[in-house]
Amino acid sequence: MKAAEAPTGLLAGTRPRILDLATATPPLSYSQSEVLDLYGISDPRIRSLFTNSAIDRRHLTLPPVDPDTGRPRPESQGELLAKHRETGVAMGSAALQGCLKRLGASVDDVGCLMCVTSTGLLTPGLSARIIRETGLPRTCARADIVGMGCNAGLNALTAVAGWTATHPGQLAVMLCVEACSAAYVFDDTMRSAVVNSLFGDGAAALAVRADDSGHPSDEAGGGAQILKFAGLLITEALEAMRYDWDEEQGKFSFFLDRDVPYVVGAHAEQAVDALLAGTGVRRGDIAHWVVHSGGKKVIDSVMVNLGLTRHDLRHTVSVLRDHGNLSSGSFLFSYRRLLDEDVVRPGDLGVLMSMGPGSTIETALVRW
Incomplete structure (x- = not known):
């Protein structure tokens, strides 16, 4: 098939387009060895799991060190939820603002915000909190997709593309916000070690608009x-x-x-x-x-x-x-x-x- 030929697509005619995107992470990152040493993990099986993961570094939001143990102190479920809220709003706002800056757009241009997360449950959700934090219009359509996991970005993009198709010319933003540090359990089990060796914190904002004719993004x-x-x-x-x-x-x-x-x-x-x-x-x-x-x-x-x-x-x-x-x-x-x-x-x-x-x-x- 030649590149210039347009394939038949279910969304042909509505032309939703991914215009641009931006990412954000927390300020601190750690090597796998640094995390192991910080938590005093000596089990050779767990150390091997971390160091053979093909991961060099991860951005993480770790708790303060307990002066009595010299290790990061344990966090309750309530503290983890607070971390999810605070880290998520900070990262999500930064990614959204970065995306709009790349587009040369303002917060007033956003007609729809869809937030995706699996690292905590909030009511009201991240969408309402990020609208307040960034100054997006209070009339902005919004939705939160919570708990679907790693596949959820494309589930949300399906919904965002559908929204833009019925609101041609209006800008929609999909925002994936994952404070995975707020979903950790630290114990001596291999079950927890598998998860703890893998996930990091990050957010990404992607802008979509559908145009039926005449808009530069349609070219x-x-x-x-x-x-x-x-x-x-x-x-x-x-x-x-x-x-x-x-x-x-x-x-x-x-x-x-x-x-x-x-x-x-x-x-x-x-x-x-x-x-x-x-x-x-x-x-x-x-x-x-x-x-x-x-x-x-x-x-x-x-x-x-x-x-x-x-x-x-x-x-x-x-x-x-x-x-x-x-x-x-x-x-x-x-x-x-x-x-x-x-x-x-x-x-x-x-x-x-x-x-x-x-x-x-x-x-x-x-x-x-």
Whole structure:
């Protein structure tokens, strides 16, 4: 398929486009060894898990050190929720403001804000708090997608694209805010160590607008046109990624089954085939792959099952290396790196892919 040819897409005619995006992280980052030493972890199995994770550094919001123990002090569930609120509002506001600055837009231009998070439950949610913090219009349409996990960015993008299609010319922002430091349990179990070795804090804001005619963003090069979404729910792996209440710790605890990478990888081809079905696009026509940084084994499994190269997933790998797994916003950090690389050309096709609890694989087909 030639790059200049427009594939058939479910959203053809409405032309929702990804205009730009920006990311934000907390000020402090830590190497894996620094985290291990800070918590005094000597178990060789856990140290190996951290140091062989393909992660160099992560931005984290850790509690103050207890002077009696010399270690970060334990946090209650209430303190973790407060961290989620404070860190989330700060990161989310910074990412949103950065996105608008890139666009040359103001807060008054935003007609819809959709916030995504899985690292805490707030009522009112992040959307209301960020509207107040940033001065977005009080009439701004808003919604919060909470608890869907790492795949939720594309679930939210589906809704944002739908909103823009019914409000042509109006600007919508999807904001993924994940203060993963607010979802940690620190104990001596391998279950907790798997999670604690992987996730980092970060936020990403992405701007979308749909134009039926006449707007500069409707021209080639005006951002990636969203052509189609497709999702795959792997019901037999429903319990493979989940939040449980840890009675002993008195807080929520995230669980990742060791077979998650293989389950995701085994279904990746089916998910992509469903996305491309009916579009006339072949897998070989895809110039850019923007995939969630789920972890080293997840990335390798997706790469093998889709026949991709390390170069295809270079940004996915580098985001994992520099930030860890950022949950719903990971693929947007990779998207930002792709744009900064300045290799995208008008007519190029791309696949966005995220994976998470359900187990779920979400995809989108875009064309620049």
